[in-house]
Amino acid sequence: MTQGPSADPGVIDLLGLLAYAELGSFFRLADDAGLAPSLRTKGQLAGLAAAEQNHYQALRGRLVELGVDPEMAMAPFVGPLDSWNERTEPQSWLESLVKTYVGEGIAGDFYRKVAALADEDTRVLVEDVLAETERAEFVAEQVRAALEEDPRLAGRLSLWARRLVGEALSQAQAVAVDRPRLAALLARDEKVAEKAKKAGDSGLGDLAAVSRMFASLTEGHAARLTAMGLAE
């Protein structure tokens, strides 16, 4: 991998955010695994946690390669991600699984969109990291199985999923305000699209573009709810 255009400050923000998010996913899945009802599921969830840790190492390595202090790059995102985790503390194993699935899903859609706007090396790295995250499907299966046994859980878990998304969007908006360079990267795609459509600058700021992007992130959410056997 080469340095080249990857030293874009927006890309460094993206890698720092993703690295800290993967470290957080490791801890969340390790917690889930500790609570798992069977030894077999415990081992499977611990395996998912280890995979997230490998992603973290890959992203951290890329930051080192770019000559950036990886902990410095992660630091701005510790607050918002920790806040999201604290504001959405699961009260049961099922709530924890839904959080993992919804969280990974929204994050995945987000990183994919942003990576498409970054340099080639970053795009490939992020896509590699996310491809493995597909293993989260295992989590959806666990939720479906639990709902088949007790369908009355569906209502409460659907509300829980909605709250998870709401809190995530709120933290993401805060990040966009604090990190204009990252917001500019997010808005890049939007701007190009706007220009092509209207053949002129729309005059909208990056933040509005970012908001529209966030709105589009909730589209995949409905499909994920269905995969878990939940309604919107």
Added chain:
Amino acid sequence: MTQGPSADPGVIDLLGLLAYAELGSFFRLADDAGLAPSLRTKGQLAGLAAAEQNHYQALRGRLVELGVDPEMAMAPFVGPLDSWNERTEPQSWLESLVKTYVGEGIAGDFYRKVAALADEDTRVLVEDVLAETERAEFVAEQVRAALEEDPRLAGRLSLWARRLVGEALSQAQAVAVDRPRLAALLARDEKVAEKAKKAGDSGLGDLAAVSRMFASLTEGHAARLTAMGLAE
């Protein structure tokens, strides 16, 4: 890998014990990582946890290969290992690190000795798993650094290390009583040695041989204490 002599019930016990121990190490290191004082150390400890999880997968895979239900093979060891963990609950991050280092060390010596008595495939697998565990040296460094900053901690941590070993030997003795097939495997080496020395059966039971093996396990412990900057 072939089935062959690996279906020895003592070897299945060994693999089940080691697999559950590695799963436990994963959770212990993930907990340590969660408590780590810096983002950098957090990531490093999470990396060690992920390595233990890979070992768990390898051992579990070997049990599946041998046509054994891996969770059934682990089940007899859940109680003793969980008891050890409950009886040695760390009260601080440093105690937790010492527990990890002492625990990994004794367990490593034990598995190496037993693996030498098992079939070739098992021996190679166990040695591969343990080679990577050497990364635990990182943990010793963390303890040393903390002791350099505050040497008064050494006395309390030395007592803590002694208690960890005592509790481990006590649980190991219980396992040896409950699992005669594993004890027989442990005693295999002893018996051969006895025979060569005395040119006759010493008449000692497997349990006495196992006790002598456990006694020899504490030898490496002194070196590990020194590595952490602690006294015996």
